[in-house]
Amino acid sequence: GKAFGSDSDLSVCITLALYIKISHPICLFQGSKVNYQNMNFLCKMGASFPQQCLRERTDFKFPMEITKVRQRNATMMIHELLRQIFHLFSKNLPESVWNASCIEKFQNGIHQQIEELETCLVEELSKGRNSSRTGVLNSTTLSVKKYFRRITNFLEDKQYSHCSWEAVRMEVRTCFIFIDCLMRKHMA
Numbered sequence: 160g161k162a163f164g165s166d167s168d169l170s171v172c173i174t175l176a177l178y179i180k181i182s183h184p185i186c187l188f189q190g191s192k193v194n195y196q197n198m199n200f201l202c203k204m205g206a207s208f209p210q211q212c213l214r215e216r217t218d219f220k221f222p223m224e225i226t227k228v229r230q231r232n233a234t235m236m237i238h239e240l241l242r243q244i245f246h247l248f249s250k251n252l253p254e255s256v257w258n259a260s261c262i263e264k265f266q267n268g269i270h271q272q273i274e275e276l277e278t279c280l281v282e283e284l285s286k287g288r289n290s291s292r293t294g295v296l297n298s299t300t301l302s303v304k305k306y307f308r309r310i311t312n313f314l315e316d317k318q319y320s321h322c323s324w325e326a327v328r329m330e331v332r333t334c335f336i337f338i339d340c341l342m343r344k345h346m347a
């Protein structure tokens with residue numbers, strides 16, 4: 160099919176980029192802007208989804224319960240997602256196929272976002288909102304960890320092939336949609 164051809168792939172990126180660009184300001188001044196930039200680097204990192212990789216498309220089962228967390232818990236979840244993405248994109252990348260400069264900018268961008276979020280979390284803590292270490296949040300954190308474990312296992316099984324990475328890059332785009340939704344809803 161044409162589903163993952165270059166046109167639709169590009170339009171997904173553009174749509175997301177615009178969507179992220181118009182999002183509300185959050186407690187971090189640079190938050191949504193950096194999110195937009197990271198998304199852009201992820202899009203430009205490689206070409207559109209290659210036809211020969213279609214059979215590697217996998218449902219990693221994004222932990223949807225994350226969309227239910229609120230306020231400070233949402234900030235912590237975004238932080239956890241970004242931390243996991245940063246870790247995921249730190250090794251065994253298909254560097255011969257992907258654009259090295261985009262990979263580096265993506266890694267730096269995520270790192271910056273994580274640091275800004277940590278500042279934000281410390282600020283919120285000092286305001287006394289610290290009711291987060293509860294069972295529900297723990298179980299959500301665990302779901303996030305399991306989700307990234309599934310992704311890592313998949314890459315290991317496929318010996319970090321180019322196609323397996325393309326499937327993961329596609330999945331991480333989905334993560335960014337949810338990250339943006341959480342930011343817009345809970346960090347304004």
Ligand SMILES: *[C@@H]1O[C@H](CO)[C@@H](O)[C@H](O)[C@H]1NC(C)=O
Pocket residue numbers: 228229230231232288290291293294295296
């Ligand atoms: C964080 O999640 C816990 C458990 O669901 C909840 O009790 C707490 O009120 C939440 N905190 C905020 C700020 O949403």
Ligand SMILES: *[C@@H]1O[C@H](CO)[C@@H](O)[C@H](O)[C@H]1NC(C)=O
Pocket residue numbers: 203258259260261
């Ligand atoms: C890599 O991406 C950068 C930034 O988008 C671009 O300027 C550069 O030409 C790209 N390099 C290659 C080899 O495609």
Ligand SMILES: *[C@@H]1O[C@H](CO)[C@@H](O)[C@H](O)[C@H]1NC(C)=O
Pocket residue numbers: 284287289290
């Ligand atoms: C967190 O909240 C508890 C009670 O809800 C309080 O005893 C504790 O001092 C708070 N910790 C911080 C770091 O604010």
Ligand SMILES: *[C@@H]1O[C@H](CO)[C@@H](O)[C@H](O)[C@H]1NC(C)=O
Pocket residue numbers: 292293294295297
């Ligand atoms: C949540 O996790 C924290 C730290 O990981 C732990 O100390 C706490 O007991 C857990 N709470 C519940 C209700 O499981």
